[in-house]
Each structure stands twice: as C-alpha cells, then as structure tokens.
Amino acid sequence: MAVLVVAEHDNASLKDATHKVVTAAKAIGGDVDVLVAGENAGAVAQEAAKIEGVRKVLHADGATLAKQLAEPMQALIAPLMDSYDALLFPASTTGKNAAPRIAAQLDVMQLSGIIAVESADTFVRPIYAGNALITVKDEQAKKVITVQPTAFKAAGDGGSASVETAAAPAGPFKSAFVSEEVAVSDRPELTAAKRVVSGGRAMGSSDEFHKVLEPLADKLGAAIGASRAAVDAGYAPNDFQVGQTGKVVAPELYVAIGISGAIQHLAGMKDSKVIVAINKDEEAPIFQVADVGLVQDYKTAVPELMDELTKAGL
C-alpha cells in the first residue's frame, strides 16, 4: 500500500493543510509520499520532507505548474498513480479543482471531503451541508480522495524524507492563467486560524463590516470570516465565506456577530471548539450551537466586548 498526498502551498511556503492530510494518509496505512507541484517551490519541498512519517517527497517544478491548474496537475499526477493505491488532496479549491479530473482519467469514483478514516477502505464524509454523515466503503483498486483538513490533527515535523525530482508536464494546455486578485493581510489565514471573528448581513454595509470586525479581530489575533449573506451583499470578499460552499473552519474560538446561523453557515463552523454568538434576535438558530450566546445588538455588544477583553489583559 502506498499513498500519495498532494501538498497545499503557494510556491513559497507549505500550508498546514498538508500536515493534516498526511495524518489521514497515515490512517489509511502504508507508505506515505508527498507531491510538491509548483514553480520555484524547492523550499516547499524541503519543508515537506520534514513532515513526520513521510517516506519521500516528489518535487515537480516548472512554469506549467506555477498555479497548479487542473489540466497540468492531471498530466503530472495521473501517470504517477501507477505506483500508488490512493491519492489524497486537501479539500481546498486547488484540490477540488484537480482531483476529479485525475479520478475520471483513472476511471475511479472520488470520495469528497472525508472527515474520518475508519479503515483502509472505509471513510466518513458529510452530505447535505453536514446534516448527515455517511460511512462509505471504497473497494476500488485505486482511491482518489479529498480530505477536509480541519477534521484531522496536523502531523508533526521531525522527519527527514528524501526529495526526488519528477518532471513537470510540458504542455501546451487548453487553459491558461491570466491574473489573480489575492488579498494581502497580516491576519492569520482563515482555515488555519486559532480564532475567527465572523460577520453577517446585520452589518448592513461593507464599511460597517470592516469597522466592527477589524478592531475585534486585531485584539484577538483572529482571522475574519463572513456568512454567505454578507458576501452576497458585497460586505466582504468571497474568500471570507464560511459555510457549505465556502470554507470550513474549526478554530478554538469562533465569534459569530450578526449571523443568524443558516444551515449552510453552520456546516462551515460547527466543529469550532468554542462558539460565541452575538445577535439581538433571541430566536436566531445560531444560539442552538453557541456555547456562549450574547443576546444583544452587536452595535453595543462589540464595543463592550472590546472593553472587557482589554480588562482581561488582551
């Protein structure tokens, strides 16, 4: 048995999601290798080699892999699968984009977003926005799986795997990267943050959203998230969205401000350790999952919370 894990990275640094997927790979059993596909990503490959329990790192480097688009990823990975029994991606937008292409080429039905490994061929994944969990037996000769990183503990460092080079696909491909708008922020990354402060439609405007959430996020060292309603209304950018179709987060502390708690939102945050909800509507469904519910208008509650956090030494 050998499992190939595809690393999540931005060519400069390895994302923690990779360590979590390695944990899922180890639970399946057998040798675990990590693939770093990118451009000028040598440092990332070195980082991946340090993950505990990794046999070797495959490093494919070239211009076609700079953005890890689906077509070159397929061209790179599908042939590699001759040597592996399972392929694991993090359930990131990169993983979700590429994995099914490879699965289809291998004639394999994919398992999306697993949250537990019960045995080498049995997995648990959520359906219906997490309102049901299915246990699935996958007896296909090869498996293609995307892993919900928040459901697994990160594998530690301390390994010293060898790094081997794999050839980047030459192309040409029928899709091409044009441009990107990547938010630059000093705050922690949303899916990896220990604390998250999220705002909903109650904010009423983009200005208000940022005015209310940013000072609190700064005080807590938190990432900022948003409900779908707030993103749809244009108060926050798409990459802030927490929920079924956005990001799944599981921080130690999740503060939901002016969020009613639609099923779709709860799907993205209900595995947080401690949930605080601030909402003036006592009947809001968010209170059914909140550990601490503050029934108060956020306009007065957030400044008071800031004061109390200052008093508490933050």
Add this chain to the structure above:
Amino acid sequence: MKVLVPVKRVLDYNLKVRVKPDGSGVDLSNLKMSINPFCEIAVEEAVRMKEGGGGHAKGAASEVVAVSIGPDQAQETLRNALAIGADRGILVKADGEVEPLAVAKLLKAVVEAEKPDLVILGKQAIDDDSNQTGQMLAALLDWPQATFASKIVLGEGKATVTREVDGGLQTVDVQLPAIITTDLRLNEPRYASLPNIMKAKKKPIDAKTPADLGVDTAPRLKVVKTAEPPKRQGGVKVKTAAEAVAKLKEAGVI
C-alpha cells in the same frame, strides 16, 4: 454557439434533511424537490448568453439545451430550466443513486451527440456535496475547465473566467469547447414568469436511458451507514459582554 446545461433535481435548499432512524439513508418522502441552486445559476448564465445581459451580447449563444439525469420527476427540473429560457430538454432516465463518475460518462455521451461549444453546470449539488461532475466531464472529453466561476467573458474561440478560489479571485482563459462550473455569485437567477412557465410546458423534452448511451451506472462506492452528525449542545445565554468574557476565560480560549 450551442450551450449545454446539465441540471440536477435535489431536496429544496430551504428544507432540512432527515436521516432515517435505521441509518439506511435520508428520508426524502413527501419533501419538496427543486432544481439545485448552482444548476439554476448555470441555466440563467446560458440564457443570458442567448438573450443578452450579464455582460453577454445577445445571440452569443444560439441554443441552450438542458439535460437532467434522474427519475421521471426530473422532468419538472427540466421544465424549470425551460421556464428560465432553455430551448429544449433531454432527460436521461435513471432511478436511484447515480454517482458523479457515471453522470459524467452519461453527459459525455450527450455532449458527443449534441456537440455543444460550452457546457455550464453547477459546481456542486447540495445533496451529496461532491463537487466532481464538471471536472470529471472535462477530463473524459479532454476539454479545459474553469470551475467556481463568478464571471464569464466570452471571446473569440475562448472564454475568460474569473474563479472564486481560497486566496481570492483567479482569472483563467479556456479555449472552447470548455467546461465551466458556477459559483454562487455568477448571477442572480430570475423568477420565471407565468407566461414563460406556460411556454416551457410546450418545449420538447427527449427521453433517453443510460443503456441508449452505453453507460453502466452501477455505483462504485457502497454507503454502509447514514447517521445524524453529533449534536452540538447549545450552551448558556448571557446578558452582558462581561459575562461572555468570563465564560471564555473559563473555557480557556482567551
């Protein structure tokens, strides 16, 4: 340019699913079924390419064909697409669970018969949340793909697509023919008007079977058990921020 739009019939997004007490699946009996919201967005975008609007020139699409794979009742989902403005429908009749890989194979056969220049479909269905079909179809056809689209600009022999990705937005060019999957903010689907709903009843729907298309739809994965997720206990309600902070200290998270 001909556009093919696959649509799926799913539990209405406003309803909460119930797990059967014996763990054999979810109970959908007597519950309202609707078009998957992401599929509805795909239909709207294709119709705008035909009618003009949403940045598309009128006539950019010459014909919009909707296709659904499912039971007889999936005809209602197709009628829904036709009421938004699709020209005709194709129903591939299949009862029971059809996995994304089999759906992609069925769609490949439909694409080979219909020869569209563009296939637009939802990025995921809100029942199984798989997010696979579009990418799989692209691989089977050896077409380029642009998933999670929030903006589509059609050009000469290509589409420029803005994608919602984890870090923000990414724009890619795909040569046509191509596969595009829709994200939430691509457009806001219209409410079909009564005259259009009536007109949709007269539009043609072709029926086919997986056997006609030469595709084996036997599932590859075996669902052993369906369960409710562990219930999260609601905690306490507090009246002041001071109490809230005290609780957080107690929990050791600040």
